[in-house]
Amino acid sequence: MTSHKIEVCHSADLKKLLVEAGVVCARTVPQSEDISLSSEESVKDEPVQEIEAEHEQIVLEEERTYPTEEVAEEQPGIFPTPSLRKMLPEKIRMIEKHNRIHVLPDVFKTDIDPMKIPRICSTHPQKYINELAEITGCKNYMNSLAEFWFLDTLANLLRRAQEDGFEKTSQIxxxxWFCEWMKEIQxxxxxxxxxxxxxxxxxxxLAAGYLAxxxxxxxxxDVGVSYKPEETSGASLPPTASTSKHVVTFEDFQCCLTDLTKITHYIFDL
Incomplete structure (x- = not known):
């Protein structure tokens, strides 16, 4: 519940900054009868004074939670931060990989067709699980609880994104990012x-810097982020923006910034 309140406060602060800058994301959130009243809507119904009081309380909690002085960490050899993997000989790592139970596919698909992304709220669960399995490359989800959890969690993230009005490009x-972070954790x-x-x-x-x-x-x-150390060494911003053959619409900066903020909260809530 606390993370949701923080998300609401961050979204309100971002909206305020965009309004002060004279830019507003004009995208409208689609209304659906299948979508029940969310907790965010209930928060909006609360008195303004209560929301502001909660906002101030959350800010104070954040200030108390994070120390004012950060512990100096060794400069990363791998961008953007040091690898979080143990330094092991490749032979030992291959043996460990061979003895490890199956969790997720070795590689997720990255060439995603936006037209194949299911509308979660209006699609039968078995059908959207099958479609998400095809999109990401999880072919063993019927025999792997880890893959099924991954697909079910991804469906919940997409449900939130679709309720928040994400366009297809942002959903991709x-x-x-969810696939990458799951590999990072693995x-x-x-x-x-x-x-x-x-x-x-x-x-x-790093993603925000690219967006700017x-x-x-x-x-x-696009920003050189990968869970594989050999692929992240020396990574930096590319000289030109990447292009995709699956471009649906172009989103303005303010809409992209709003989406990036929400993506950060979606994944952080996990």
Whole structure:
């Protein structure tokens, strides 16, 4: 519940900043009879004074939660933060991989057709699970509880995104970031909670920097982010914005910034 209140406050602050800057995301959120009254709508019905009081309380809690002085960490050899994997010989790592039970596919699909993304609220659960399995490449979900959990969680994230009015292009980016973060967690064998949160923060700031430069939501590959250390070494912003053959619509900067904020909260809530 606390994370939801923080999300509401962050969204309100972002909306205020955009209005002060003279830009507003004109995209409208689609209304559907299948969508029940969400907790966010109930928060909107509360008196303004209560929301402001909660906002101030959350800000104070955030200030108390995070120390004012950060512990100096060794400069990363791998961008944007040090690898969270143990330094093991490749032979040992291959043996561990062979002995490990199946969790997720070795590689997720990245070439996603936006027209195949199901509308979660109006699609039968078995059907959208099958469609998401085809989109991401999870072919063993009927025999793997881990893959089924992954698909079910992805469906919930897409439901939130679709209720928030995400366009197809933003939904594709959400899928790609969720897949990347699941792979990151799968290989975080040398991570602590603090290092994981720091890496997630750095990755999202990297995505925000790309957005500020190119006015579009970046996929993990666009900013050189990968759970594989050999693929992230020396990564930096690409010289030009990436293009996709599955372009549906172009979103303005303010809409993309709003979507990136929500994507950050969606994944962080996990």
């Amino acid at each position: 980016v959400l899928i790609q 290989h975080f064998d040398a991570a602590t909670r603090q290092r994981m949160l720091k890496r997630f923060k750095d990755i999202m700031l 430069q190119y006015d579009e939501l970046p996929a993990p590959a």
